[in-house]
Amino acid sequence: MSASTKxxxxxxxxxFLALENKPKNSTEIADAVGINxxxxxxxxxxxxxxxxxxxxxxxxxxFTLNKPPNQIHLQExxxxxxxxxxxxxxxxxxxxxxxxxxxxxxxxxxxxxSDIQVxxxxxxxxxxxxxxxxxxx
Amino acid sequence: MSASTKxxxxxxxxxFLALENKPKNSTEIADAVGINxxxxxxxxxxxxxxxxxxxxxxxxxxFTLNKPPNQIHLQExxxxxxxxxxxxxxxxxxxxxxxxxxxxxxxxxxxxxSDIQVxxxxxxxxxxxxxxxxxxx
DNA sequence: TATAATTGTTACTGTAAGTGTAACATATAT
DNA sequence: ATATATGTTACACTTACAGTAACAATTATA
Numbered sequence: 001m002s003a004s005t006k007x008x009x010x011x012x013x014x015x016f017l018a019l020e021n022k023p024k025n026s027t028e029i030a031d032a033v034g035i036n037x038x039x040x041x042x043x044x045x046x047x048x049x050x051x052x053x054x055x056x057x058x059x060x061x062x063f064t065l066n067k068p069p070n071q072i073h074l075q076e077x078x079x080x081x082x083x084x085x086x087x088x089x090x091x092x093x094x095x096x097x098x099x100x101x102x103x104x105x106x107x108x109x110x111x112x113x114s115d116i117q118v119x120x121x122x123x124x125x126x127x128x129x130x131x132x133x134x135x136x137x
Numbered sequence: 138m139s140a141s142t143k144x145x146x147x148x149x150x151x152x153f154l155a156l157e158n159k160p161k162n163s164t165e166i167a168d169a170v171g172i173n174x175x176x177x178x179x180x181x182x183x184x185x186x187x188x189x190x191x192x193x194x195x196x197x198x199x200f201t202l203n204k205p206p207n208q209i210h211l212q213e214x215x216x217x218x219x220x221x222x223x224x225x226x227x228x229x230x231x232x233x234x235x236x237x238x239x240x241x242x243x244x245x246x247x248x249x250x251s252d253i254q255v256x257x258x259x260x261x262x263x264x265x266x267x268x269x270x271x272x273x274x
Numbered sequence: 275t276a277t278a279a280t281t282g283t284t285a286c287t288g289t290a291a292g293t294g295t296a297a298c299a300t301a302t303a304t
Numbered sequence: 305a306t307a308t309a310t311g312t313t314a315c316a317c318t319t320a321c322a323g324t325a326a327c328a329a330t331t332a333t334a
Contacts, residue, residue: 001292008246012239019238025309034239036294038312045311058302061309091145101156102149102171104273109145116260120253127249136241138321162280173323175283182282195331198280 006081007074009035010043014077014129015136017053018069023062043081050080069130075121077129143218144211146172147180151214152270154190155206160199180218187217206267212258214266 001009012033017024026044030037044063047053054066065072091106091113138146149170154161163181167174181200184190191203202209 004246004250008242011246012242015242016238027309032238038295038297039293041311048311055310056302057300057309057311058304059306059308060303061301063310091142101153101169101273105145105149105152105269108269108273109141109148112260112264113141116257119256123249123253132242132245136238136245164280175324175326176322178280178282185282192281193331194279194281194329195333196277196279197332198330200281 003078003082006043007078009033009040010047010077010081011074011129011132013040013044013063014047014052014065014069014072015133017063017065018129018133023056023060023064025062029063046081047077050076052077052080069133070128072129074124074127074129074132078124140215140219143180144215146170146177147184147214147218148211148266148269150177150181150200151184151189151202151206151209151266152273154200154202155266155270160193160197160201162199166200183218184214187213189214189217206270207265209266211261211264211266211269215261 013029016029016032026037026041029044030040033040044053044055048055048063048066051066052072053063055061055063091109150166153166153169163174163178166181167177170177181190181192185192185200185203188203189209190200192198192200
């Protein structure tokens with residue numbers, strides 16, 4: 001899954017949990033979201049480690065939100081599921097010697113891409129799960 | 138090659154042409170940029186179709202810039218080498234039924250990603266090859 | 275005209291990455 | 305005990321990608 005697909009899938013799952021407001025197992029969530037249950041558990045496991053969802057094993061187990069939707073920011077969802085910076089953009093610097101022209105162009109783009117990433121992160125920090133729920137209902 | 142790598146590779150090649158200011162064949166450019174010549178020709182071919190470089194076959198052939206560096210915008214380089222919108226971000230909408238919750242979340246993200254893309258495009262429209270050359274020298 | 279050098283495109287091969295599923299150890303309520 | 309969860313690993317399958325090579329078409333030059 002691409003980073004952006006992971007993000008939208010996570011939000012689908014989280015908003016489902018927000019609306020249901022009781023423990024839901026991976027099969028139920030997977031059905032609602034339209035994704036394989038095993039794959040979803042891998043995603044929810046990451047969200048759990050970040051403290052966004054709570055999970056319980058056993059017969060009455062399942063997943064629930066670990067905090068209210070207005071305290072869950074898009075940015076933290078992204079950071080939970082992706083180790084790289086938001087929407088990482090890369091340059092090819094394999095063959096560039098020190099101080100070469102190639103390397104300087106690389107630096108230019110790394111700076112540019114870094115600026116873009118900061119803007120994206122700022123945008124995502126301003127959006128909470130509650131914002132999204134309000135908007136789509 | 139990822140979209141962002143294609144872009145930086147293209148700029149490396151174009152800035153090499155700008156500095157040399159005479160026809161250069163694919164082997165020379167490829168050596169300077171650190172990429173396979175055949176691969177580079179595929180990229181330059183796209184830049185040629187967009188009118189950014191001029192190419193000539195034959196013994197005295199090669200590639201030259203088709204307009205001055207201050208008239209070559211990052212945005213048009215990107216459009217030449219990539220058919221999709223700048224840094225396309227996708228959502229998974231395979232299993233979403235009409236008006237379903239899933240689909241609404243998809244729409245939310247499509248809008249968000251579209252906003253981000255517009256911002257990136259604006260940023261790239263403001264940057265010319267000459268800007269880059271001035272900055273890195 | 276023959277030749278050498280070049281672009282533009284296609285094809286191919288090996289490798290890496292991604293997808294979807296299954297399996298199973300661990301945990302827990304009844 | 306048993307049934308039902310999660311969390312993680314493994315695996316087969318497919319897709320995508322990278323790098324290279326090959327070659328027709330084009331063009332200057334002897």
